Amino acid sequence: MGLDHSISSEYVWQLDLRRDAGQIVATFRDVRLPRPIPLAYPHNPFSLADEWTKKAMMLTAIASGEPIGYLCLTERPASVAWVTDLVISPPWRRRGVASALLQAAQEWGLGRGHRRLFLEMQSKNQPAIRLAQKHGYEFCGYNDHYYLTQDVALFFARALK
Numbered sequence: 329m330g331l332d333h334s335i336s337s338e339y340v341w342q343l344d345l346r347r348d349a350g351q352i353v354a355t356f357r358d359v360r361l362p363r364p365i366p367l368a369y370p371h372n373p374f375s376l377a378d379e380w381t382k383k384a385m386m387l388t389a390i391a392s393g394e395p396i397g398y399l400c401l402t403e404r405p406a407s408v409a410w411v412t413d414l415v416i417s418p419p420w421r422r423r424g425v426a427s428a429l430l431q432a433a434q435e436w437g438l439g440r441g442h443r444r445l446f447l448e449m450q451s452k453n454q455p456a457i458r459l460a461q462k463h464g465y466e467f468c469g470y471n472d473h474y475y476l477t478q479d480v481a482l483f484f485a486r487a488l489k
Contacts, residue, residue: 333369339454343480362473365386367452370475374411387432397418399429408444409437426459438488445488451480
């Protein structure tokens with residue numbers, strides 16, 4: 329819980345909704361912001377410990393005996409696992425820690441017989457979006473006002489093999 333959960337982002341996936349001839353068309357655009365914005369963690373930091381006890385698995389990255397990151401997973405029906413939290417301490421970001429945790433989560437999911445792994449993130453969380461894309465996750469949906477912060481959640485998924 330003592331890790332810095334905040335990030336900053338220079339981009340946002342902007343949602344455009346249109347109604348055309350009985351259809352609803354949703355389009356996301358990668359929009360560069362005029363300056364980096366701070367992005368608050370979308371979950372209540374004071375309830376993290378309680379939430380962690382409800383997770384199916386929590387993976388922790390440790391360096392020199394200190395935690396430097398973690399990833400939380402839940403299990404859902406239809407043989408899927410869901411990454412709900414992926415946090416890396418700022419000095420350790422962009423050094424492969426998130427990729428290693430994600431790889432461990434995929435192996436855990438395979439071992440549990442899951443067929444797909446989902447990631448959720450805020451539409452403003454460019455580093456998480458890039459991580460998902462880098463590892464072959466495909467955009468598969470969104471939910472407006474999903475988080476306590478009222479931010480849009482993006483969902484990415486990939487098959488586990």
